[in-house]
Amino acid sequence: MGGPPDGRYDALVIGGGIIGLVTAWRAALRGLRTALADPAPGGGAAWVAAGMLAAVTELHYGEQTLLGLNMASARRYPDFVAELEEASGQDVGHRACGTLAVAFDADDRAHLRELHTFQRGLGLESEWLTGRECRRLEPMLAPGVHGGLRVSGDNQVDPRRLTAALLTACERAGVAFHRARAERLLLDGDRATGIELAGGTRLTAERTVLAAGSLSGRLAGVPDDVLPPVRPVKGQVLRLSVPERYAPFLSRTVRAVVRGGPVYLVPRENGELVIGATSEELGWDTTVTAGGVYELLRDAHEVVPGITELPLVETCAGLRPGSPDNAPMLGPTALPGLLLATGHHRNGVLLTPITGDVMAEALTSGELPPEARPFTPRRFAAPAATPSPAQEQHP
């Protein structure tokens, strides 16, 4: 381990989840001497996530600026995957399967119809289907399905494989891993100069990136006005498996709103079927609860009754890094030498490619590229100066 010859890195990334890993990988590819600190790199929220790349189906009113970033990242996915698979020698389970969002009652249908109109108005690809057309695509759907939206561009990746491939790619690109917890940001006057690890080791760097997911708001030594306003948003997720005799059980991601909450079923090519996800604001708790599992099974059962026959293989829970406007914080902070890459909330997997590119650019040039400027962390530090992306209303 230890640092580079002169004891100082160009870039030091705090956090070994997908966002920290992609930042470190992309920085190292630009020739920066890069280090990453995490007691167990490869963990984090992506270990739990389903891996939907749902820029279009997860569109929300008032989040058009975020949509732009999501779409830009979705467009980069095929090339990103090709490059990562080449660099790591590993398959990441990227599947261009599309997504089907279905409606059960008149309310649901009206809602989806509105979403469809909104999507079309923004020039997004999205096709309205009748209930019968939905069931023709996915015969396991409940008979009560009365219509749906087919979004061919909303695909999926396997976040566990993605994480593993990023780890390997980082190692091959020469990223130095420090397997310890970052205890404290080091300052020299008004400049961040590195971190102190649990155990006392100090790492110094020209630029430090805080990419610790939902923990990013808890690093000691970060001045209050720079500390990112992230909070943990718990998600519980189930993993079922589809026995050979039922395959293909589903051919694409299926989602619906049941009792006001979203539920989705993501079928992998390897027979895994991921069902997610709860959204709970309970602090740092990552317990799998009877209630979480019950609601996921109940809602998924309403959409695809046949899931009852499938083995339940795994239950788990993770913490999304929620931000005040549901958009990430990317790039330089008001503290020279400290950058952020956190607050990705539900979109961490989707935003992985563009986050890597944007952060590598910011680490190299000191500036955010234009497409990322609305996501500067400074929008929260100085609310009067920069409007939040979520507050820019669609006409």
Add this chain to the structure above:
Amino acid sequence: MGGPPDGRYDALVIGGGIIGLVTAWRAALRGLRTALADPAPGGGAAWVAAGMLAAVTELHYGEQTLLGLNMASARRYPDFVAELEEASGQDVGHRACGTLAVAFDADDRAHLRELHTFQRGLGLESEWLTGRECRRLEPMLAPGVHGGLRVSGDNQVDPRRLTAALLTACERAGVAFHRARAERLLLDGDRATGIELAGGTRLTAERTVLAAGSLSGRLAGVPDDVLPPVRPVKGQVLRLSVPERYAPFLSRTVRAVVRGGPVYLVPRENGELVIGATSEELGWDTTVTAGGVYELLRDAHEVVPGITELPLVETCAGLRPGSPDNAPMLGPTALPGLLLATGHHRNGVLLTPITGDVMAEALTSGELPPEARPFTPRRFAAPAATPSPAQEQHP
């Protein structure tokens, strides 16, 4: 391992579940040179079971003969536990907490009222409570509870601890463990003389007890007319845990019939809350399914809504050894040298003490004690000669 000095055991038990273990322990205590064959003793259906000792609340019409055996075993439980805990030096989690069976609607209530009358007619202790009285005993009960039966004598034991203690007691009593699968019963003329293990080792014994749970019908070499008619009845079970801040969540076993199926919640003193159980006839399948977990959570949630807050710690499935009349097969078969101790279906844990006593007597004297005679395996081999206990109707 190997056999005793002269190469021949007095008693050889096939199967290391609770029934096999208690048989071997009690036989060894009588001075019999005893061996037990099982690739992994201490497993079996008891590893999954909730451990209700529910002689009175699980009473069914037409099963009064079985009730007699169940009650006799329940009466022996306190002394049995004391002796086993002394012999093993281990606590088995026996808890004299009683059981509350609750009703939700008029139908349930009528059903429970009838059961109450039936119980009282048989001289069993059982008290009718109003909904309010039920909730005073168990404040976590759903508001919809309209009455219930309190059965103070239906207690619980922790089957995993019971199994572990029986294993230790067997070892201390000198039972020889052969950790291999029994492949075939050995015969000499019309007499069973022992078994051949996987790998080819042969064990010989004066008397061999087939106590392999739901697998008891599959041992090669057993003549067709002696092979026990057991079948696997799958049960899925959940284990939740009660955090300190919610304790005591429940103070006694709570059961109900929801949508026609029984559900029970068994609270342990160590904070475990066991929810069971499905009853599925699917052959040898022990998969935990999305549907099994869903139904248990749905039904338990209807009885005790607050379970949603509790961590879900474990899901598992086991196979009960079902018999044609739901009663066990105990004692000598028509084949000299071969005895059975199997077919305990839902009552294996409850019937453990009396099974040990009865089998030790049969192994020593060759005869079943009077209380066990209705459960001779011969009732199936010669249906005309001995009526099945389940067919003796209550007037």
